[in-house]
Amino acid sequence: MLKVVEMFYSIQGEGTQVGVPSIFIRLYGCNLSCSFCDEELHKGAYEELSFDAVLERIKAYPSMNVIITGGEPSIYDLNGFIDFLQAHMYAVSVETNGYNFSNIASANWITYSPKDWNHIAKHGYDEVKFIVSKDSDVSKLLDFKSYKPLFIQPQNNAHTPNQENLAFCIAFVKANPRFILSVQLHKFLGVE
Numbered sequence: 001m002l003k004v005v006e007m008f009y010s011i012q013g014e015g016t017q018v019g020v021p022s023i024f025i026r027l028y029g030c031n032l033s034c035s036f037c038d039e040e041l042h043k044g045a046y047e048e049l050s051f052d053a054v055l056e057r058i059k060a061y062p063s064m065n066v067i068i069t070g071g072e073p074s075i076y077d078l079n080g081f082i083d084f085l086q087a088h089m090y091a092v093s094v095e096t097n098g099y100n101f102s103n104i105a106s107a108n109w110i111t112y113s114p115k116d117w118n119h120i121a122k123h124g125y126d127e128v129k130f131i132v133s134k135d136s137d138v139s140k141l142l143d144f145k146s147y148k149p150l151f152i153q154p155q156n157n158a159h160t161p162n163q164e165n166l167a168f169c170i171a172f173v174k175a176n177p178r179f180i181l182s183v184q185l186h187k188f189l190g191v192e
């Protein structure tokens, strides 16, 4: 059974796969409580759904790309669910803060968004996304080396871009071009 806060169909607004029409499954709960987090996104009501019940709902959408997000999906062992979706020909991406990579190891794509920049994992993901505000200590990011794509994403408002943080992030990637800007396109487009 899965604790599902919401399921919706939109475009991936972040990272390498930006623009890919995708089915989002948002799971309940997180191991952290970041100040900038939208609480209702993972602490509100949820439904307990079986794998088959989730499959029935996502079949209503034409995309074969699923993004599991939260909350923090890796607080659950999701490998069985991911295998189940893959057996039905879905490509499965997971958004994680890196709590437990082994719980999501069978995913096709893992986006890692470390919240503690003093301890950044070296393996277990396909791209990294740093959430940055104008007050962030980005000096901690300068020594981080990886062959994976490294995204800098402004800490935005719940449904709209934060222009100050965006300007800071643009200046940062221009000064440090190993990093790539990720804007949360959905918040510019006004889609989910």
Ligand SMILES: Nc1nc2[nH]cc(C(=O)O)c2c(=O)[nH]1
Pocket (backbone or CB within 6 Å): 010, 011, 012, 013, 014, 024, 069, 070, 095, 186, 191, 192
């Ligand atoms: N369009 C869209 N793209 C997203 N990429 C990651 C999201 C998330 O909530 O984790 C998200 C989201 O909520 N909406």
Ligand code: SF4
Pocket (backbone or CB within 6 Å): 030, 031, 032, 033, 034, 036, 037, 038, 042, 070, 071, 072, 097, 115
């Ligand atoms: S890790 Fe993500 S979901 Fe968890 S509290 Fe922080 S922002 Fe919210």
